[in-house]
Amino acid sequence: MSRAFVFPGQGSQAVGMGRELAEAFPVARQVFEEIDEALKQKLSKLMFEGPEADLTLTENAQAALMAVSVAVVRTLEAEGKFKLADKAAYAAGHSLGEYSALAAAGAFSLADTARLLKLRGQAMQKAVPVGTGAMAALLGVELAQAEEIAKEAAAGEVCDCANDNGPGQVVLSGAKAAIDRAVELAKSKGKKAMLLTVSAPFHCALMQPAADAMAEALSKVTIAPPTVPLVPNVTATETSDPETIRDLLVRQVTGLVRWRETVLYLKSKGVDGMVEVGAGKILSGLVKRIDKEIAPLNAHTPAEIEAVLKTLA
Incomplete structure (x- = not known):
């Protein structure tokens, strides 16, 4: 083995x-x-x-x-x-x-x-000052679709893919408002999305x-x-x-x-x-x-x- x-x-x-x-x-x-x-x-x-x-x-x-x-x-x-x-x-x-x-x-x-x-x-x-950044997990979403959601949600703010953890589990990271938009956008596409309890928006710009x-x-x-x-x-x-x-x-x-x-x-x-x-x-x-x-x-x-x-x- x-x-x-x-x-x-x-x-x-x-x-x-x-x-x-x-x-x-x-x-x-x-x-x-x-x-x-x-x-x-x-x-x-x-x-x-x-x-x-x-x-x-x-x-x-x-x-x-x-x-x-x-x-x-x-x-x-x-x-x-x-x-x-x-x-x-x-x-x-x-x-x-x-x-x-x-x-x-x-x-x-x-x-x-x-x-x-x-x-x-x-x-x-x-x-990043506490409260100004966030992370969210998108479930049932592959990396390519997560990248599209992040791009659409950014609206001039940082919204990046942070973790491609496995099939149907991608984590986004960035500015709090952009991540909130990404969560709503994912839900509008019939996907599950949830904010994560983290102290900072890791693995983003x-x-x-x-x-x-x-x-x-x-x-x-x-x-x-x-x-x-x-x-x-x-x-x-x-x-x-x-x-x-x-x-x-x-x-x-x-x-x-x-x-x-x-x-x-x-x-x-x-x-x-x-x-x-x-x-x-x-x-x-x-x-x-x-x-x-x-x-x-x-x-x-x-x-x-x-x-x-x-x-x-």
Whole structure:
């Protein structure tokens, strides 16, 4: 079986994530301690105990989700006595999950990844005044139709496709008034549309100030070739080149997350199994919708890790 390891994005966080891992595996504890030290913040305490409102803040959620994902990979490697490249043909992540994938594959140091995600979260939150941006999910709509709706609803304001998550699920992002118009327009075409509870309009042109901040930060960080080829959000085609990765991480802040295309690309390369590494099961659900022949596994809790190790043996 050819497998990809995939890494979840924002929205998968929950109070208590990683706690069982830390209790059961010293290598996981070590990851959490290293990230706490890099950020000069007890992020692990926030992950384990909450409060939920603080964990959900973009500047905390992004680094926290990465911490759990990398802790799971390190635990799998330690318990299974293998390296990621021995078991994974590819790595991919949904939005911030791309940073988790790169950290797991050794492209970034753990400390650099934590600091980059802290900055990314802060920059994305600051880019747009609260209440002036919005995001909405369009259901039963494919990307081409979503692009038409976004174009029609824009009326001179920003209204972009942010996430192509799977068949019939596209997320729009942009100015609040434009997104409201897009929701009504979709409904007038007989489609379901709903506003999302988010703190900022991610993956649209309004995020350009955050992209600029990430360009500066990424220019100062060493990126090594990942030990496993990455399939980035922006292109949905593999790369292992550090400078390409650096450029795509900047473009990712304002660009479309091509998750549906990513999964189809992996399938075209012979991938028939995926391991969702970290909190939640959102990506596994999307994978099943995109291609029912790909068998997804989840690795977060000690029991899940034990089950995954049996299949990887």
